[in-house]
Amino acid sequence: MSETLQLRGTLRGHNGWVTQIATNPKYPDMILSCSRDKTLIVWKLTRDETNYGVPQKRLYGHSHFVSDVVLSSDGNYALSGSWDKTLRLWDLAAGRTTRRFEDHTKDVLSVAFSVDNRQIVSGSRDKTIKLWNTLAECKYTIQDDGHSEWVSCVRFSPNHSNPIIVSAGWDKVVKVWNLTNCKLKNSHTDHTGYLNTVTVSPDGSLCASGGKDCKAMLWDLNDGKHLHTLDHNDIITALCFSPNRYWLCAAFGPSIKIW
Structure with missing residues (x-):
């Protein structure tokens, strides 16, 4: 594309690197961010030229860097992961933690909600992927056929007819897991550098991965093929x-x- 993105405003409030931001289309005037300052901030967008948004609520609880945050589909809850080895489920209206998830043995790098918000997945420097319910009970730990290095990113597919989890790691591999039995479906090994991120298309048919090798790779989640x-x-x-x-x-x- 030849178009240029225009900076509309800057939100200032964190005292460390901002590690992730989350939005919800039902709340277009709200942004949630997390940071290496160990906090999350709920922002109210004013769209004022001199002050585009203001911190509405700061959420405290993690004892180390907060590495990732996602919003529930209704926008009422947030899920965060931290280098303190825990996940937290937050009630945004109350501004407090409702559940604390403890089972990882090293830093939590990535978290995600399933489409129905009933399941949670996390990836960690302990090289495992964990599946949780919203009561903070770990229901399954994926280790067989798992990543040989840090799990940097985990995502659910929104497609109910093909229930899967996609993960990426510092072992340069994208892995696709069957959500019903947590068994490996596919491993994609075309990358030549560690992976920072993986994302799934809104219809669940594609995923894209990227990292150190400066390439974004597209994969077909239905037949497991490398597309582009x-x-x-x-x-x-x-x-x-x-x-x-x-x-x-x-x-x-x-x-x-x-x-």
Whole structure:
């Protein structure tokens, strides 16, 4: 695309790196962020040119860097993962933790909600993927055929007819898991560098992965095939699909690119 993205405003409030942001289409004036300052912030967007948004609530509880955060589909709850080895489920209206998830033995790097918000998945530096219920009970730990290095990113597919989890790791591999039995379906080994991110398309038919090798790779989740490689010239730190079309957005270095 030849269009240029225009900076609309900057949100200031964290005292460390911002590690993740989460949004929900039902609440277009709200953004949730997490940071290496060990906190999460709920922002209210004002869209004022001089002050685009203000911190509405700061959430305390984690004792180390907060590495990831996601919102529930109704926008009422948040799920965070931290280097303190725990996950937390937050009631955003009350501004407090409702559940604390403890079973990982090293830093939690990635968390995700299932589409119905009834299941939770996490990935960690302990090289495991854990499946939880919302009562903070670990229902399954994926280790067989698992990643040989840190699990950097985990995501559920939104497709009910093909219930899967997708994971990416520092072993340069994208893995696709059957959600019903937590068994490995596919391993994608085309990357040549560690992976930071994986994302699933809104219809659950595709996933995209990226990391150190500066390539975004597209995979067909129905038949397990590698579809396409998008080359770039910098490490890819984050990927996401547009919610309503097959646009892929990548963050790398100081820039954002849309394919």
